[in-house]
Amino acid sequence: MRRLIRTLAITVEKEVIYDLPLNSLKNYDIGWYWVDFQEPTEDEIMLLSSFFHFHPLAIEDCLEFVQRPKMDFYHHYFFVVVHSINQQTNEADEVDLFVSDHFVVTFHKKPVRDVNNIWHRVKKEPGLQNHPMQIMYHLIDHLVDEYFPPVYKLEDLINQVEDNTSDRTISELMEQVFDVRSELNKLRRTIIPMRDLLYRIISSSRLNSLMEKHIYFQDIYDHLLKLVEMIDANRELSADIRDSYLSISSDRMNRVMMTLTVMSSIFLPLTFIAGLYGMNFEYMPELAGKYSYFIVLAIMLLISVVMILFFHKMGWFRFHKGTKL
Numbered sequence: 001m002r003r004l005i006r007t008l009a010i011t012v013e014k015e016v017i018y019d020l021p022l023n024s025l026k027n028y029d030i031g032w033y034w035v036d037f038q039e040p041t042e043d044e045i046m047l048l049s050s051f052f053h054f055h056p057l058a059i060e061d062c063l064e065f066v067q068r069p070k071m072d073f074y075h076h077y078f079f080v081v082v083h084s085i086n087q088q089t090n091e092a093d094e095v096d097l098f099v100s101d102h103f104v105v106t107f108h109k110k111p112v113r114d115v116n117n118i119w120h121r122v123k124k125e126p127g128l129q130n131h132p133m134q135i136m137y138h139l140i141d142h143l144v145d146e147y148f149p150p151v152y153k154l155e156d157l158i159n160q161v162e163d164n165t166s167d168r169t170i171s172e173l174m175e176q177v178f179d180v181r182s183e184l185n186k187l188r189r190t191i192i193p194m195r196d197l198l199y200r201i202i203s204s205s206r207l208n209s210l211m212e213k214h215i216y217f218q219d220i221y222d223h224l225l226k227l228v229e230m231i232d233a234n235r236e237l238s239a240d241i242r243d244s245y246l247s248i249s250s251d252r253m254n255r256v257m258m259t260l261t262v263m264s265s266i267f268l269p270l271t272f273i274a275g276l277y278g279m280n281f282e283y284m285p286e287l288a289g290k291y292s293y294f295i296v297l298a299i300m301l302l303i304s305v306v307m308i309l310f311f312h313k314m315g316w317f318r319f320h321k322g323t324k325l
Helices: 042-052 056-063 114-122 132-146 148-163 172-204 208-277 290-312
Strands: 007-011 016-018 030-038 070-073 076-085 093-097 101-110
Touching: 030 042, 030 114, 030 132, 042 056, 042 208, 042 290, 056 076, 056 093, 076 172, 093 132, 101 132, 132 148, 132 208, 148 172, 148 208, 172 208, 208 290
Parallel strands: 030 101
Antiparallel strands: 007 016, 007 030, 070 076, 076 093, 093 101
16 A cells, blocks of 8 residues: 655654654654655645645645746745656656755655655765755755766767767768757756756855855756756757758758759750751751761760860869768
């Protein structure tokens, strides 16, 4: 049977107690507590209002996917929306946090590996038992660390496209470039709002308990800045690769069109001569000549040679080789 919600309490003597009933969390000997809502039912969601008395707007944000990470301040707590990254799809999954000096409540509709890892580490690591802000910091730090593997993976794909060691066609390479750019844009829509959120956190004067942890949140902010720079650099590189391959494709098309133009130009006068002598007139002086057929063939050959030499002199046959960037 699925457990309703998870509870974790830290006593004033720094003892970690798991799975306390909700009504026991507000006892005098509890220093602070952590309640985790994972894949909550309708009845569990009602506890946000009936037991914790959170603001209706914050509860509404929990139930609806918020497109951008954000932070809202309320009377005795603040509400933070952060995003985790699905490593397979690069889609953003929302994690909501209610944080005060006495509790941290996490809410997420899908299992989040980093939440589970920190949950089990609290008992083993005394540093996580000091304050609810420690949970918030470690959770955000781990979520941001999970942003790096997808970015590195896409960077490797761009390098593979640029090198083209597998000798794929331009169409296949262009398709992959557009796929990579789509994934980069998807990550960018998650990471940039997270960067803005961290800037607001480290710049806020209302988070008094954050002052001693300022340098740690600044470190997360620096990681996000690095991620944004990597994504922008990869987007520019992919755009350059795209433009280069488009130029190569356009150049190849121009070569094909030039070849067809040369062939058409050579055969046009020959077709005119053949059409002229193919008319069904009875009196054409050249038709009665003994060598007229060979003379016309010679003229047609001469015209072809002259036109080929002329096109060569004009540089129409100077094709450039090479397809790598």
